[in-house]
Each structure stands twice: as structure tokens, then as C-alpha cells.
Amino acid sequence: MPRTWLEVSLDRIALNYRMIQRTAGSGIETMPVVKADAYRHGATAVSQVLEREGAKWLAVSNIEEGKALRDAGIRTRILVMADRVDSDANAWSQARLTPVIHDLREIATLHPDVSYHLKIDSGMARLGTNESAETIIAAVRGTRIEGLMTHYASSANFESEQTKSQQQYFEGIRLALEEAGIRPHYLHQASTNPLHFGLRQSWGNLARPGYAIYGFVSRPQGKAPTELLDVVPALSWKAKILLTKEIPAGAPVGYGAQFVADKPMKIGILGVGYADGLPHRLGNRGQVIAAGKYARILGAVSMDVTTVDLTGTPQLNAGDSVTLLGSEGEVSIDARQMAREAGTIAYSILCGISTRVPRHYV
Numbered sequence: 246m247p248r249t250w251l252e253v254s255l256d257r258i259a260l261n262y263r264m265i266q267r268t269a270g271s272g273i274e275t276m277p278v279v280k281a282d283a284y285r286h287g288a289t290a291v292s293q294v295l296e297r298e299g300a301k302w303l304a305v306s307n308i309e310e311g312k313a314l315r316d317a318g319i320r321t322r323i324l325v326m327a328d329r330v331d332s333d334a335n336a337w338s339q340a341r342l343t344p345v346i347h348d349l350r351e352i353a354t355l356h357p358d359v360s361y362h363l364k365i366d367s368g369m370a371r372l373g374t375n376e377s378a379e380t381i382i383a384a385v386r387g388t389r390i391e392g393l394m395t396h397y398a399s400s401a402n403f404e405s406e407q408t409k410s411q412q413q414y415f416e417g418i419r420l421a422l423e424e425a426g427i428r429p430h431y432l433h434q435a436s437t438n439p440l441h442f443g444l445r446q447s448w449g450n451l452a453r454p455g456y457a458i459y460g461f462v463s464r465p466q467g468k469a470p471t472e473l474l475d476v477v478p479a480l481s482w483k484a485k486i487l488l489t490k491e492i493p494a495g496a497p498v499g500y501g502a503q504f505v506a507d508k509p510m511k512i513g514i515l516g517v518g519y520a521d522g523l524p525h526r527l528g529n530r531g532q533v534i535a536a537g538k539y540a541r542i543l544g545a546v547s548m549d550v551t552t553v554d555l556t557g558t559p560q561l562n563a564g565d566s567v568t569l570l571g572s573e574g575e576v577s578i579d580a581r582q583m584a585r586e587a588g589t590i591a592y593s594i595l596c597g598i599s600t601r602v603p604r605h606y607v
């Protein structure tokens with residue numbers, strides 16, 4: 246057994262997908278987002294399950310991710326959301342990937358048989374075009390524009406007007422296109438948050454959840470109108486105890502002596518560190534689950550090892566394992582909790598788990 250590993254439940258991914266599809270309802274297709282190696286859950290295995298569950302579309306960030314799925318035999322449509330068309334001219338027809346266009350000048354460089362989705366920057370100044378409706382109409386007329394999409398900056402923040410203003414901007418562009426006789430088959434705006442918080446006017450007919458597929462939703466800021474998705478994390482992260490020892494009161498622990506034992510203690514040295522993706526910021530503040538109880542991280546998280554307090558769990562020994570993410574009995578830690586303690590976001594915790602950590606499907 247390795248010193249640290251991930252356990253991913255593909256059944257759970259399938260259940261989360263079904264829950265989302267049921268919530269979206271008929272008339273809306275779910276396009277699970279499997280970019281960044283499916284938020285570290287494993288893009289190939291996750292995509293295979295989702296294809297089996299009936300997903301007609303998957304979304305990735307770049308051409309390499311799309312081609313890897315084709316090489317693994319995935320046959321769904323694949324939307325490439327954050328690359329340039331000219332990065333690899335063969336990707337679109339040969340690998341049958343579908344580009345998202347962010348820059349109207351890219352349209353002319355596409356083979357005329359390739360369908361594309363156009364992203365509108367509706368007010369977050371990130372990807373997507375912010376050209377006027379007239380300019381967009383002139384650029385897309387007579388081309389295979391299959392989808393029109395945008396993305397929201399503040400869709401979990403109900404104290405902000407930004408979502409409403411982005412919705413209005415997008416609707417303005419959509420209407421101008423419609424009046425010019427341009428009606429893309431797909432309209433899509435919803436990642437996890439707009440789905441979860443029931444922002445139905447932005448659902449269109451294609452939904453793009455990533456986070457919820459893996460069992461997470463954001464906490465709303467302010468008063469959310471509703472919360473619809475009851476999804477459950479699919480990933481657990483474990484580490485082996487390499488060594489246990491007793492230390493006396495006054496013993497300094499780890500780099501910089503950032504923790505000093507205030508009493509005689511039993512400590513465990515775990516085979517996981519920041520090179521595995523455990524945030525360095527968890528030093529002296531994070532916790533793990535040891536024998537079904539919370540156990541504090543003591544001192545600095547090192548590159549390869551992390552020390553925890555096992556004073557309350559005398560039965561644990563070298564060779565036993567603890568849980569960094571997941572649950573043991575009633576006690577659980579999910580990526581959101583770890584993120585709060587590390588001063589980051591759960592997305593970054595998940596994507597930050599290093600490829601050094603092997604993955605098992607359970």
C-alpha cells in the first residue's frame with residue numbers, strides 16, 4: 246500500500262450526475278465538466294462512467310485534455326472551454342472536439358464544417374468576446390455557431406447585482422442575434438452555483454456543472470432563493486502513519502519549532518506533505534481523522550511528512566492509516582473545511598492534490 250492515496254467512488258459520481266440531471270429537468274442536457282483531470286478524480290474513469298450514465302457532452306479546458314479522452318475511447322461530444330482554435334488545427338475535425346470561441350477573429354480560421362460555441366463576456370472581463378451585438382452578428386453570420394454561452398462571476402453572492410447585470414447583458418446579445426435570424430441550438434450559462442441556487446432564467450438548455458459532479462456546492466453569501474442539489478463528495482484522501490513516538494513536555498516539533506509540546510504527547514508522522522498537495526498553510530491549524538476522532542496537525546507541514554497529535558488515540562501505530570479528506574464513522578472532513586483552514590477554496594484543494602498521490606476506484 247502506498248504512503249498516501251485517494252479513494253474515488255464512481256458510484257457516487259454517477260449518483261451526483263443523476264441528481265443534477267433530475268434537478269435540471271427534461272429539456273436541459275447536463276454537460277459534466279471533467280477539466281483538470283476531473284478535479285483530480287481521474288478524467289478517464291469519470292468520463293467513462295458519465296458516458297455510461299447517458300451524458301451526451303463533456304467539457305474540458307484544453308485540447309490536450311480533449312484528445313486524451315478521445316484516446317481513451319470517449320465518444321460523447323467534447324467542448325473545449327479555454328484554449329485557442331489555432332493551438333492545434335487538427336483537434337477540431339480529427340479529434341472531433343468542439344471549440345469555444347472567445348475572439349471573433351478565430352472564427353475565420355476554423356474549417357467551415359466545424360461547429361463552435363461562442364462565449365460572451367457578459368461582465369467578468371475574463372474569457373469571451375465583449376464586442377457589440379452588430380460586430381458579433383457580422384462575424385458569425387453563415388458560420389456553424391452551435392452554442393451561445395457565458396459564465397458568471399458572483400453566482401453564489403446574493404448581496405451582489407452582478408449576476409443580474411450579466412444575465413441582462415447576455416440576454417441582450419441573444420435577442421439581437423435572434424432578430425438577425427441567428428439562433429444557436431444550445432444556450433448555456435449555468436455552472437454548479439446557478440443550478441444549485443435555482444437561477445432558472447439562466448439555465449438555458451445545457452448545464453455545465455463541475456463542482457457538483459464531485460459532490461460539492463458553494464455556500465451562499467446573503468440569502469439564497471433556494472438550494473436544490475443534494476450531492477455528496479466522491480473522494481477520500483488517506484495517509485499512512487510512518488512512525489509514532491512519545492515526546493516529553495517542552496519538545497519542539499518540526500521545522501522552525503512552530504509547535505512545542507505542552508505536555509507529554511504521542512505523535513504520529515504521516516507519509517503526506519505539501520509535495521502531495523496538503524497545503525503548507527495547514528501547519529498548526531489543520532486536522533485529520535485518526536481512529537474516528539479529529540487529530541490536530543502539529544507544527545509545520547513538511548514536503549513529504551506531516552505530524553499529528555495521537556495522544557487521544559493510543560491504539561494507533563505505524564502502518565495504520567488516517568483520513569485527510571473523507572469520513573470515519575460520524576466524523577468527516579471535506580475539501581471545503583480543509584480549504585477554510587488553509588485560507589483557500591475547495592476547488593484549489595482538489596486540483597492541488599499532486600499526481601504523486603495514486604488513485605483507487607472503490
Ligand SMILES: *Cc1c(COP(=O)(O)O)cnc(C)c1O
Pocket residue numbers: 278280326396435436437438453454455456457
Ligand atoms: C470550470 C467551469 C465550469 C464548472 O464550474 P463549477 O463551479 O465547477 O461547476 C463551468 N463553466 C466554465 C466556463 C468553467 O470554466
